[in-house]
Amino acid sequence: MIKSLPNSEPELLKPGVKAPVKETLLTPRFYITDFDAVAQMDISAHNTELQAVVEELRADYNRHHFVRDEEFKQSWDCIDGEKRLAFIDFLERSCTSEFSGFLLFKELSRRIKDRNPLLAEAFSCMARDEARHAGFLNKAMADFNLSLDLGYLTKSRTYTFFPPEWIIYTVYLSEKIGYWRYIIMYRHLEKHPENLFYPLFRYFESWCQDENRHGDFFKALLRSQPQLWNDWKARLWARFFLLSVFATHTLTVFERANFYQSIGIDPRDYNIQVIDKTNETSARAFPVILNVNHPEFFERLEKCSENNLKLSEIANSDRPQVVKFFQKLPLILSTVGHLLKLYMLKPIDAESVRETVS
Numbered sequence: 001m002i003k004s005l006p007n008s009e010p011e012l013l014k015p016g017v018k019a020p021v022k023e024t025l026l027t028p029r030f031y032i033t034d035f036d037a038v039a040q041m042d043i044s045a046h047n048t049e050l051q052a053v054v055e056e057l058r059a060d061y062n063r064h065h066f067v068r069d070e071e072f073k074q075s076w077d078c079i080d081g082e083k084r085l086a087f088i089d090f091l092e093r094s095c096t097s098e099f100s101g102f103l104l105f106k107e108l109s110r111r112i113k114d115r116n117p118l119l120a121e122a123f124s125c126m127a128r129d130e131a132r133h134a135g136f137l138n139k140a141m142a143d144f145n146l147s148l149d150l151g152y153l154t155k156s157r158t159y160t161f162f163p164p165e166w167i168i169y170t171v172y173l174s175e176k177i178g179y180w181r182y183i184i185m186y187r188h189l190e191k192h193p194e195n196l197f198y199p200l201f202r203y204f205e206s207w208c209q210d211e212n213r214h215g216d217f218f219k220a221l222l223r224s225q226p227q228l229w230n231d232w233k234a235r236l237w238a239r240f241f242l243l244s245v246f247a248t249h250t251l252t253v254f255e256r257a258n259f260y261q262s263i264g265i266d267p268r269d270y271n272i273q274v275i276d277k278t279n280e281t282s283a284r285a286f287p288v289i290l291n292v293n294h295p296e297f298f299e300r301l302e303k304c305s306e307n308n309l310k311l312s313e314i315a316n317s318d319r320p321q322v323v324k325f326f327q328k329l330p331l332i333l334s335t336v337g338h339l340l341k342l343y344m345l346k347p348i349d350a351e352s353v354r355e356t357v358s
């Protein structure tokens, strides 16, 4: 059995309002970018494709989807102990990352409105979707007598600056990995309804189509910018972002193994499936994808996760700082070594196979 991090009782800002989790490398980030550069982006090469994606976003297929039905109206005290804490943690993390998407898209749409109306409309539609997703998750938290103060979160979180190119790579990946995470969970629970302990999961099928459409928009945007896929630098960046997203995913899934086990999902299988599918999908947008079938690929990622769990254990212990430092050092070096070796693995050229997969 996989050992995850122990969940502690939620810390409160005020009664019923949960204090946001401490920011680490693995918690969802809040981004800002160079808004002027996005406003000036030349998208003419892919205008037709972008128009079509915006048309889809405008159609707002899920406008009646996020309505809480009768099944929510009951006490959820039956979900208790470890399972309750693990589920609250899942809700909070998901709500924060949906909300982070909302803030970025809203700001992009506001700042480029007059200069790039097509992109501004797309960002505004995506902000609409992410606000719904975050709001729906926050209402689910209220069923557990907690909520996230999203206004406080907006003001208190650190914002990371990413140039537009990095935003396009990372948001594309996070939308597509989000799609696969939701749909794989949904399909599993469809087959194993005995594990469906809360109605939220039933909403994931249509919900993930929003993420899929957001990903398609970023794919069109990425392909409209040749410098993001047509040279050796783009290939190196693509490998870097794919590996970063997959490594972060592995670490967070194993840290929260008990949540996945609570819905009958094997965390290892889930991680492999999500990464495999996201990597395959990325071949439609990225110049290269990773060779996830290489025998060392998941082995090394899982070694990084073992190191990460040991690092957290050391950080949470009451040993003296200097002891902690020397215990952590070999684990950090080992993780860096595994990541470097993974980065060096020969990637798969996606440009040459694109025609057959799209």
Ligand SMILES: [Fe+2]
Residues within 6 Å of the ligand: 098, 101, 129, 130, 133, 210, 211
């Ligand atoms: Fe979302």
Ligand SMILES: [Fe+2]
Residues within 6 Å of the ligand: 101, 130, 175, 178, 210, 211, 214
């Ligand atoms: Fe999204």
